[in-house]
Amino acid sequence: MKAIRFFTYGGPEVMQLDDVPIPDCGPGDLLVRVVAAGINPLDWKLRAGAIAGTRALLLPGTPGRDAAGIVIALGGGVQGFVLEDRVCFYAEPARYGTYAEYVALPATQAARIPPGLSFVDAAALPTPGQAAWTALVDMAQLQPGNRVLIHGAAGAVGGVAVQLAKQLGAYVVAMASANRAARVQALGADEVLDYRDGCSGLPWRGMDVVLDTIGGEVQDASWCTLRAGGVLLATSTVPSPARAQQAGVRAGFVCTRPRGSVLAWLLARQLRVEVARTLPMADAAAAHRLGERRQAGRRQNGVADAAAGIVKALAPLPQGGPPCHRLASLSGYQSKAPSVAGGFCLAN
Numbered sequence: 001m002k003a004i005r006f007f008t009y010g011g012p013e014v015m016q017l018d019d020v021p022i023p024d025c026g027p028g029d030l031l032v033r034v035v036a037a038g039i040n041p042l043d044w045k046l047r048a049g050a051i052a053g054t055r056a057l058l059l060p061g062t063p064g065r066d067a068a069g070i071v072i073a074l075g076g077g078v079q080g081f082v083l084e085d086r087v088c089f090y091a092e093p094a095r096y097g098t099y100a101e102y103v104a105l106p107a108t109q110a111a112r113i114p115p116g117l118s119f120v121d122a123a124a125l126p127t128p129g130q131a132a133w134t135a136l137v138d139m140a141q142l143q144p145g146n147r148v149l150i151h152g153a154a155g156a157v158g159g160v161a162v163q164l165a166k167q168l169g170a171y172v173v174a175m176a177s178a179n180r181a182a183r184v185q186a187l188g189a190d191e192v193l194d195y196r197d198g199c200s201g202l203p204w205r206g207m208d209v210v211l212d213t214i215g216g217e218v219q220d221a222s223w224c225t226l227r228a229g230g231v232l233l234a235t236s237t238v239p240s241p242a243r244a245q246q247a248g249v250r251a252g253f254v255c256t257r258p259r260g261s262v263l264a265w266l267l268a269r270q271l272r273v274e275v276a277r278t279l280p281m282a283d284a285a286a287a288h289r290l291g292e293r294r295q296a297g298r299r300q301n302g303v304a305d306a307a308a309g310i311v312k313a314l315a316p317l318p319q320g321g322p323p324c325h326r327l328a329s330l331s332g333y334q335s336k337a338p339s340v341a342g343g344f345c346l347a348n
């Protein structure tokens, strides 16, 4: 099969389209023919070696953890799925990576795609959706009437978080750039504020929950928005326990783990991630460049590269021959990140 691989850490150019064996479909596994793979910032952070200190890859590696496709083989003992099912998933640890024509993964990490939802849209949801769930449901235990401040609300994690928080009955204050405010409002946010006006003067106080998908000064400015005993949850920068203690709140870093049951819940409630661009799998490097340039633009100017949009799906090349089941060990990573029951690590 075709798959994107990289043999060293580096820029987008280290990724190349390779021929590799189709992964083995072991006991409890689904073998899926990938129709679309979702792209997440973690994909390029891992490729660049930016977090190799805590998440070292076994190279060569294949990027990607999110995908949607069709079940073409079932390992022994699999229940709840049949051949030809349309499924999506966040597969971690990614034994092979999802920028590939076929992926084998534990069936417990997959969910059936509801009728009417495209493979591309389904591939965009798994990691952002489960990150939002981990933060708001597992960690914050959000209750109806809670007031939640969501940073990065126009992004993938923040956008799902807005939808999820509204479905859970919370009052949502969202941070997004002005040109995306209408879209964030359409997701259900009660108030939308332009982050480019600066965070230092955040007008809110008494928030029950803050979801910080940005880190840095955004996180610094967020502590004082919380009520005593509130909770700050971060997906990008690990919050300081000392700062949390000083502010009289709890804080935690979101460690998302794959759960097909959570994904099925999100799909059934029609939570969605907007997909702005779809590229062929062979253009993985171009897709990473778009995403990285967008983030760099923000860092340098505080303004996103509007042309880039949210790059969220890679469509694979036309399918090759029939799958043959061979053992393969193409990639995977050894995580040194703290592993805590419940899928998250509380810093306080």
Ligand SMILES: NC(=O)c1ccc[n+]([C@@H]2O[C@H](COP(=O)([O-])OP(=O)(O)OC[C@H]3O[C@@H](n4cnc5c(N)ncnc54)[C@H](OP(=O)(O)O)[C@@H]3O)[C@@H](O)[C@H]2O)c1
Pocket (backbone or CB within 6 Å): 040, 041, 042, 127, 128, 131, 151, 152, 153, 154, 155, 156, 157, 158, 175, 176, 177, 180, 195, 213, 214, 218, 234, 235, 236, 253, 254, 255, 256, 298, 303, 304, 310
């Ligand atoms: N720990 C975990 O388990 C986990 C899971 C998933 C993701 N993550 C991490 O979470 C972060 C977000 O992921 P994502 O997929 O949501 O990325 P994304 O789709 O690129 O979204 C980021 C959003 O942040 C917005 N933004 C940028 N600067 C901002 C600021 N100063 N204030 C408010 N909003 C700002 C951007 O808005 P504009 O487009 O308007 O600039 C963009 O919509 C990444 O660092 C990712 O690696 C962690």
